[in-house]
Amino acid sequence: MSTKEPPCGLDAALAVMGGKWKPLILYHLNSGPKRFGDLKRLVMGVSEKVLIQQLRELAAAGVLTRHDYQRVPPMVDYTMTAFGTTLARALMPLCEWGTEHRNKIAEIMRSPERVESASHSVNLGRSTTS
Amino acid sequence: MSTKEPPCGLDAALAVMGGKWKPLILYHLNSGPKRFGDLKRLVMGVSEKVLIQQLRELAAAGVLTRHDYQRVPPMVDYTMTAFGTTLARALMPLCEWGTEHRNKIAEIMRSPERVESASHSVNLGRSTTS
DNA sequence: CTCGATACTTACCTTAAGGTCAGTACTACC
DNA sequence: GGTAGTACTGACCTTAAGGTAAGTATCGAG
Numbered sequence: 001m002s003t004k005e006p007p008c009g010l011d012a013a014l015a016v017m018g019g020k021w022k023p024l025i026l027y028h029l030n031s032g033p034k035r036f037g038d039l040k041r042l043v044m045g046v047s048e049k050v051l052i053q054q055l056r057e058l059a060a061a062g063v064l065t066r067h068d069y070q071r072v073p074p075m076v077d078y079t080m081t082a083f084g085t086t087l088a089r090a091l092m093p094l095c096e097w098g099t100e101h102r103n104k105i106a107e108i109m110r111s112p113e114r115v116e117s118a119s120h121s122v123n124l125g126r127s128t129t130s
Numbered sequence: 131m132s133t134k135e136p137p138c139g140l141d142a143a144l145a146v147m148g149g150k151w152k153p154l155i156l157y158h159l160n161s162g163p164k165r166f167g168d169l170k171r172l173v174m175g176v177s178e179k180v181l182i183q184q185l186r187e188l189a190a191a192g193v194l195t196r197h198d199y200q201r202v203p204p205m206v207d208y209t210m211t212a213f214g215t216t217l218a219r220a221l222m223p224l225c226e227w228g229t230e231h232r233n234k235i236a237e238i239m240r241s242p243e244r245v246e247s248a249s250h251s252v253n254l255g256r257s258t259t260s
Numbered sequence: 261c262t263c264g265a266t267a268c269t270t271a272c273c274t275t276a277a278g279g280t281c282a283g284t285a286c287t288a289c290c
Numbered sequence: 291g292g293t294a295g296t297a298c299t300g301a302c303c304t305t306a307a308g309g310t311a312a313g314t315a316t317c318g319a320g
Contacts (some may be wrong), residue, residue, distance in 0.1 A: 009225055010153045010154055010157055010233070012229070012232045012235045013235075015235060015239060016238075035267090036267055036268080037266070047308075048267080049268090050308055052268065052269090053307095059243065060238075060243055061243070062234075062238055071266085071317095072316040072317070073267075073315080074315090075267050083231075083234070086227060089225060090223040090224045090226070090227035091223075091224060091320095095139055096220070097139045097217060098141065098142035098143030099142070100139065101143075101213075105142045106142070108190075109144075109145060114280095134296075151278095178297080178298075179280085179299085180277085180278055202286065204298070205297085206296085206297060218308040
């Protein structure tokens with residue numbers, strides 16, 4: 001019984017969209033195909049190397065397609081697949097939640113709520129913060 | 131203009147819920163208060179140390195409260211805050227998406243889609259896979 | 261000529277995140 | 291005595307993830 005499929009598919013979803021920049025990449029691509037340079041500007045703070053890497057992973061996961069126009073200088077665009085679109089749609093409530101609560105979250109990050117019996121500051125770390 | 135608040139709150143949301151086990155912790159706590167041991171069994175694969183750590187972080191972020199009954203042996207339970215409940219609700223579409231697509235995702239992870247001009251396997255890494 | 265644009269690749273580096281293991285303190289049961 | 295339960299703490303370790311910097315090749319503009 002302990003090896004049964006879990007009731008919640010969050011682990012599976014996170015296996016696809018997990019990565020520091022992937023959620024934002026998905027958000028931006030959901031509004032239409034984008035060139036590499038567009039994404040670089042829209043996903044503020046991402047390095048070229050990591051952007052390329054995570055785009056490739058998303059492509060490998062069938063979430064987006066990379067279309068190379070075989071030009072010099074290079075010209076490449078990235079488009080959501082139908083599968084990817086369903087994921088982006090499932091991410092929208094989280095996006096909205098974050099937008100609505102952005103001020104509260106910023107405040108909490110500045111001054112985390114005192115945790116009973118411990119009051120060290122929170123490190124939310126590498127993988128998800130910007 | 132480039133320092134304006136982003137249109138999408140995913141970064142803020144991820145600042146709160148980012149962490150390998152936090153989404154699943156949130157999912158399980160959404161169905162009612164839980165003892166530490168309950169969570170350890172429900173969130174399969176998590177180590178005690180990391181579970182404690184991420185519970186503390188979620189408490190510091192105001193998502194849940196920790197109630198210590200001051201007993202020996204220790205008796206502690208964790209309850210979602212109203213704020214946390216809004217987040218868990220925002221996560222449900224993603225949970226459902228993952229559940230629906232679990233088979234497809236498992237297949238992709240076994241055999242990632244060929245990426246144009248590269249065909250290396252996908253490593254979805256530490257922070258979000260189980 | 262230089263610089264800017266395009267979208268990458270590669271070498272190398274740092275460190276945050278998650279983990280194992282040992283320990284804590286008490287009770288109850290065998 | 292031992293084991294099991296409760297929920298932690300701290301020391302120590304590994305490595306995945308994200309990053310910087312340098313480089314690639316071509317075109318067009320000044």
